[in-house]
Amino acid sequence: MEKGKSSQKKNYDKIAMWLINMECNFNCPYCFYNDKQRSLKTKVGDWVRNKISVINPYKTKVISPEQARPFFDATADRWWIIISGGEPFLYPNFIQLVKELSKRHLITIGTNLSLPVDEFIQEISPENIHSFYASLHLGERERQGSSAEEFLAKAVRLKKAGFKVEVNYVMYPPLIKRFKETYEKFKEQGIEVEAKVFRGEYQGKEYPQNYTDEERKMFYDLIPSEVDRAASFHNLSFKGVPCSAGMNLIRINPNGSITRCPHDHEKLGNIFTSKLNLHQKPKKCQVPYCKCTLAIKEGCVDFNKRK
Numbered sequence: 001m002e003k004g005k006s007s008q009k010k011n012y013d014k015i016a017m018w019l020i021n022m023e024c025n026f027n028c029p030y031c032f033y034n035d036k037q038r039s040l041k042t043k044v045g046d047w048v049r050n051k052i053s054v055i056n057p058y059k060t061k062v063i064s065p066e067q068a069r070p071f072f073d074a075t076a077d078r079w080w081i082i083i084s085g086g087e088p089f090l091y092p093n094f095i096q097l098v099k100e101l102s103k104r105h106l107i108t109i110g111t112n113l114s115l116p117v118d119e120f121i122q123e124i125s126p127e128n129i130h131s132f133y134a135s136l137h138l139g140e141r142e143r144q145g146s147s148a149e150e151f152l153a154k155a156v157r158l159k160k161a162g163f164k165v166e167v168n169y170v171m172y173p174p175l176i177k178r179f180k181e182t183y184e185k186f187k188e189q190g191i192e193v194e195a196k197v198f199r200g201e202y203q204g205k206e207y208p209q210n211y212t213d214e215e216r217k218m219f220y221d222l223i224p225s226e227v228d229r230a231a232s233f234h235n236l237s238f239k240g241v242p243c244s245a246g247m248n249l250i251r252i253n254p255n256g257s258i259t260r261c262p263h264d265h266e267k268l269g270n271i272f273t274s275k276l277n278l279h280q281k282p283k284k285c286q287v288p289y290c291k292c293t294l295a296i297k298e299g300c301v302d303f304n305k306r307k
Ligand code: SF4
Pocket: 024, 025, 026, 027, 028, 030, 031, 032, 033, 085, 086, 087, 112, 135, 137
């Protein structure tokens, strides 16, 4: 079959941010799910959720491609399904799942790109794949015996097969000095690398507050948008501002439960029961902080109304 290219235009009606699993073959020290980077409040919440696993939204429950499709096909809407994890390529039947869903919907996959992609390239047409959002995680990759070169070769292979590949590099303090060289090596092969700030603690210092001016200068312009730059260095709040998350954006959790967005846990349904009660109009944001840059960039809430 003649294959096309990832669609440059995001023609969709609604967004589903699907955190598909928590399992990962990497163990990045800055991972949000890494114990060291979790606040006491979050750790207490984790402890309670682990005790009562039936209410734990982060407990992965596997859905089959045949079960998932009717949920997204229930209305005439075309979803932009943004799948992240954990590592989505570890999810059972992942390639078949993407194959089914991409027949009608637009897909983005957030991945560490450490697992083979040959079958994916063979099986899936890039036309309905909006992009790969691939994280380099250089330190952990090398700890596992792989390299930036191996990642780059895979990204180039995907690109040649017609897929759009966006690469990001977390500016974890010990990895900052290797950013420039990596950025240039990738650029030579036509792959742009975005900088992503590290938020958390390293050697007793809190980041991003403790980046030096020189460090910031090196990567600030390589954070892709004004929204990302603002959210990288500040806690954005839209509390009380109308937001259409819950109406045209949802978050699906690893156990299939559906909430308004990653921060507002108002329950809207469940993918396993194909139940979805969307808001009929935008509602005021109820939570103190919003890190959902996608919702902001896609116009769910007015960035200029941030507090
Ligand atoms: S690849 Fe992502 S999910 Fe996996 S450990 Fe690293 S940051 Fe966490």
